[in-house]
Amino acid sequence: MNIQIFGTKKSFDSKKAERYFKERGIKYQFIDMKEKGMSKGELQSVCQAVGGLESLVDKECKDKDALALIKYIAEEDRMEKILENQKVIKLPVVRNGKQATVGYVPDIWKNWK
Numbered sequence: 001m002n003i004q005i006f007g008t009k010k011s012f013d014s015k016k017a018e019r020y021f022k023e024r025g026i027k028y029q030f031i032d033m034k035e036k037g038m039s040k041g042e043l044q045s046v047c048q049a050v051g052g053l054e055s056l057v058d059k060e061c062k063d064k065d066a067l068a069l070i071k072y073i074a075e076e077d078r079m080e081k082i083l084e085n086q087k088v089i090k091l092p093v094v095r096n097g098k099q100a101t102v103g104y105v106p107d108i109w110k111n112w113k
Helices: 012-023 040-050 064-072 075-084
Strands: 003-007 028-032 093-096 099-102
Touching (some): 003 012, 012 028, 040 075, 040 093
Parallel strands (some): 003 028
Antiparallel strands (some): 003 093
């Protein structure tokens, strides 16, 4: 397995995801979204795995302006806008190769090989 956890140090669910893999002795790489966001390729890969950009956007995001802009912007421009405003992405995003999840979902992780 090649686990990547995209999250923030203050995100409760990101910490829980880290603990999940640590307790099972599974190596992972933590990427702090405040320091280094996702690349365009990573974002596209996650979008394909989770069923599109809608699944990635956190409806409870504190940045309501960015959220409204992403909601009403043309479909083809959304990816770029999310890359610019990565704080609208629901955390944690956990990747395992081509597989990915958004949020804390250990029920899916336990089936990963």
